[in-house]
Amino acid sequence: MADSFSLSLKELARRNKSLAPGHRACAGCPFPAVVRMTLSASDYPVVVANATGCMEVTTSIFPFGAWPVPWIHNAFENAAATISGVEAAYKALVRKGVVPADKKIKFIAFGGDGGTYDIGLQSLSGAAERGHNFLYILYDNEGYMNTGIQRSSSTPYGASTTTSPAGKVLHGKLQHKKPIVDIMAAHGIPYAAQASVSHWNDYVKKVRKALSIEGPTFIAVYSPCVPGWGYPENKSIEVAKIAVESGFWPLYEVENGYYKINYRPRNPVPIEEFLKSQARFAHLLNYPEAIEELKRFIQERWKFLEFMEKRREIDGVTENV
Amino acid sequence: MSETLKVKQALTGNEAFAFAMKQINPDVVAAYPITPATEIVQIFSKYVADGEVDTEFVAVESEHSAMSACIGAATAGARVMTGTSSQGLALMHEVLYIASALRLPIVLAEVNRALSAPINIHCDHSDTMGSRDSGWIQIYCENANEGYHSLIQAVKIAETINLPVMVTLDGFIISHGMEVVETLETDVVRQYLGKRKPLYNVLDYENPIMVGPLDLTDYYFEHKRQQIEAMKKAKDVIEEVITDYNKRFGFDFPVFAEAYRMEDAEYAILSMSSAAGTMKEAVDVMREKGEKVGLVRLKVFRPFPYEVLQEFFKNVKAIGVMDRSDSVSTMGGPVFNEVRSALYDLDTRPRIMNFVFGLGGRDFPLSDALYIVNRVKELKEGKTLDFVEYVGVRE
Ligand SMILES: Cc1ncc(C[n+]2csc(CCOP(=O)(O)OP(=O)(O)O)c2C)c(N)n1
Numbered sequence: 001m002a003d004s005f006s007l008s009l010k011e012l013a014r015r016n017k018s019l020a021p022g023h024r025a026c027a028g029c030p031f032p033a034v035v036r037m038t039l040s041a042s043d044y045p046v047v048v049a050n051a052t053g054c055m056e057v058t059t060s061i062f063p064f065g066a067w068p069v070p071w072i073h074n075a076f077e078n079a080a081a082t083i084s085g086v087e088a089a090y091k092a093l094v095r096k097g098v099v100p101a102d103k104k105i106k107f108i109a110f111g112g113d114g115g116t117y118d119i120g121l122q123s124l125s126g127a128a129e130r131g132h133n134f135l136y137i138l139y140d141n142e143g144y145m146n147t148g149i150q151r152s153s154s155t156p157y158g159a160s161t162t163t164s165p166a167g168k169v170l171h172g173k174l175q176h177k178k179p180i181v182d183i184m185a186a187h188g189i190p191y192a193a194q195a196s197v198s199h200w201n202d203y204v205k206k207v208r209k210a211l212s213i214e215g216p217t218f219i220a221v222y223s224p225c226v227p228g229w230g231y232p233e234n235k236s237i238e239v240a241k242i243a244v245e246s247g248f249w250p251l252y253e254v255e256n257g258y259y260k261i262n263y264r265p266r267n268p269v270p271i272e273e274f275l276k277s278q279a280r281f282a283h284l285l286n287y288p289e290a291i292e293e294l295k296r297f298i299q300e301r302w303k304f305l306e307f308m309e310k311r312r313e314i315d316g317v318t319e320n321v
Numbered sequence: 322m323s324e325t326l327k328v329k330q331a332l333t334g335n336e337a338f339a340f341a342m343k344q345i346n347p348d349v350v351a352a353y354p355i356t357p358a359t360e361i362v363q364i365f366s367k368y369v370a371d372g373e374v375d376t377e378f379v380a381v382e383s384e385h386s387a388m389s390a391c392i393g394a395a396t397a398g399a400r401v402m403t404g405t406s407s408q409g410l411a412l413m414h415e416v417l418y419i420a421s422a423l424r425l426p427i428v429l430a431e432v433n434r435a436l437s438a439p440i441n442i443h444c445d446h447s448d449t450m451g452s453r454d455s456g457w458i459q460i461y462c463e464n465a466n467e468g469y470h471s472l473i474q475a476v477k478i479a480e481t482i483n484l485p486v487m488v489t490l491d492g493f494i495i496s497h498g499m500e501v502v503e504t505l506e507t508d509v510v511r512q513y514l515g516k517r518k519p520l521y522n523v524l525d526y527e528n529p530i531m532v533g534p535l536d537l538t539d540y541y542f543e544h545k546r547q548q549i550e551a552m553k554k555a556k557d558v559i560e561e562v563i564t565d566y567n568k569r570f571g572f573d574f575p576v577f578a579e580a581y582r583m584e585d586a587e588y589a590i591l592s593m594s595s596a597a598g599t600m601k602e603a604v605d606v607m608r609e610k611g612e613k614v615g616l617v618r619l620k621v622f623r624p625f626p627y628e629v630l631q632e633f634f635k636n637v638k639a640i641g642v643m644d645r646s647d648s649v650s651t652m653g654g655p656v657f658n659e660v661r662s663a664l665y666d667l668d669t670r671p672r673i674m675n676f677v678f679g680l681g682g683r684d685f686p687l688s689d690a691l692y693i694v695n696r697v698k699e700l701k702e703g704k705t706l707d708f709v710e711y712v713g714v715r716e
Binding site for chain 1 (some may be wrong): 389533535
């Protein structure tokens with residue numbers, strides 16, 4: 001990856017645009033780090049729209065707002081439509097001379113997996129198709145955590161949640177995750193990427209790249225959930241790392257239709273390590289067929305990504321596009 | 322009388338709405354088509370395509386997103402409008418409450434149409450009555466001319482009190498019927514409205530604010546209470562704006578309600594929107610026969626102008642309230658219930674009954690209007706009648 005978008009850890013720390021201390025995210029929750037990295041990465045002033053969900057409720061309990069930037073929460077399924085409106089207003093007001101044209105502002109929407117893969121997909125798809133200039137960041141914790149750990153279409157196969165509980169006849173969720181980054185890339189937007197909170201450098205680069213592009217951009221960042229997944233609260237980053245190292249959550253990007261895998265685990269960790277690290281998969285260890293099915297799915301995903309990456313060779317695209 | 326040049330144009334209700342929007346030249350319009358309001362979006366798109374407005378037009382993928390984008394744009398300080406009808410308004414329902422509670426002066430051109438099921442594209446008021454508690458000001462117009470002027474006034478009202486306003490016209494009856502509309506000049510409209518001065522602005526990143534945070538048990542009630550207070554104050558604002566508009570441009574639009582031949586009325590009908598035209602004719606017919614009957618056309622339904630109705634009805638013996646929707650409560654329509662409640666404390670409390678009519682666009686002929694007047698006459702004369710009657714339906 002070309003390094004023009006990198007930021008040193010020192011510089012990132014110096015910028016330190018963060019949520020105010022005292023927000024109510026669970027101990028160990030990694031999305032405050034996602035917010036801090038995002039806001040610190042930006043070279044521009046940003047306006048944020050936030051979908052209903054954990055991030056919104058824990059950072060905005062009146063009268064103690066934690067956000068250091070203009071922020072708007074509208075409803076659960078409409079963060080993308082809301083930011084479309086803000087961005088449209090910005091364009092109109094610049095055109096009419098109300099807002100000075102040299103005041104460059106970037107627009108970011110944050111949504112959980114429920115607000116993005118499920119109920120909010122229509123509004124996100126519409127906004128992407130219309131080509132608004134905004135970055136949508138999905139923090140993917142693989143469930144509706146705010147309402148008490150229900151399955152979403154991002155919840156992995158086999159995971160036990162309160163609406164896909166492991167029982168006597170069912171072993172948790174029966175369906176695989178939706179490939180949200182591919183779905184967004186298929187809209188023909190200029191940039192879509194998958195990242196993880198555990199790989200800060202990769203994530204920061206992706207945010208900076210996305211913000212440098214005019215038009216709709218999308219990043220899905222893996223963000224484990226302490227109570228939802230069932231692991232000790234000091235292990236969030238580690239769990240996210242195992243997801244990447246086991247190949248369960250590949251880091252890749254799609255730029256103008258060209259796929260690129262950003263990281264290949266050198267010594268892949270067995271998927272069983274990922275499953276063993278969390279309570280939501282505890283029952284699965286008694287279902288070897290389910291584990292096989294999960295492995296098949298992961299291999300299938302990698303085959304797909306590697307195939308898609310070949311387009312670069314065919315078209316002779318070596319660098320960023 | 323003012324010197325303002327007025328231009329008479331033959332316009333349909335939808336054209337009148339769209340023309341007013343062109344003159345208003347909002348910063349952002351986000352909208353989605355639905356019969357019978359589709360033309361508003363189409364005509365406005367053409368204005369955008371022809372450069373007749375410099376509005377940012379967002380052709381969203383649903384009404385839910387239309388209102389959501391309007392909310393986003395309005396928080397960024399823009400003057401914002403949209404248009405819809407029926408299922409579209411119902412799909413906006415969740416976000417209508419957010420627009421009003423965030424005190425955003427969004428203006429909605431609404432064309433009344435029945436709600437599904439069964440699916441029906443014609444006029445009744447079940448759509449807007451369904452959002453009556455959403456915190457929006459609601460203005461019901463009798464004809465396209467009033468719709469045109471009310472939409473312009475709505476921008477002023479909304480931006481003075483910082484509450485959203487929907488202005489309604491009856492689907493097809495008005496939206497597609499051609500009328501003479503007396504329009505103002507574009508310059509005059511733009512000068513009259515000036516620029517929006519927002520309460521707050523999320524583009525002001527040097528002074529960041531958080532809009533729409535979580536209120537728990539300790540603040541929600543107080544914030545709602547403030548919103549209710551704003552709605553109370555909206556009554557003064559509506560009165561000021563319409564009175565001033567009449568004076569400035571030489572009109573005599575009623576403020577909250579129009580009284581027709583009410584001076585010495587012994588009994589009366591309360592009606593809204595286009596049906597009031599037919600009802601006025603029925604009143605005339607009965608007056609010819611020496612009947613002391615009058616009509617009150619209710620124009621503003623939210624905030625509910627109960628003081629005005631108490632004044633109009635303090636001397637009548639019986640009232641028939643007309644509803645073009647039913648609340649399916651088994652005790653009549655929404656207008657009926659609110660009017661009855663408003664008159665409960667009068668010293669000379671009139672007898673009141675409800676007439677539900679015209680659902681799904683069912684025609685409302687003069688014969689039905691005369692039937693209603695005659696029933697209210699019987700009510701006045703002491704006859705015991707049903708609480709609610711359904712007029713014009715096969716039973
Ligand atoms: C229309 C609507 N349906 C349901 C809800 C209840 N609700 C609030 S947040 C939420 C789940 C959020 O899940 P996700 O988007 O994954 O974010 P997370 O809480 O996991 O961060 C639900 C179901 C709502 N607010 N609005």
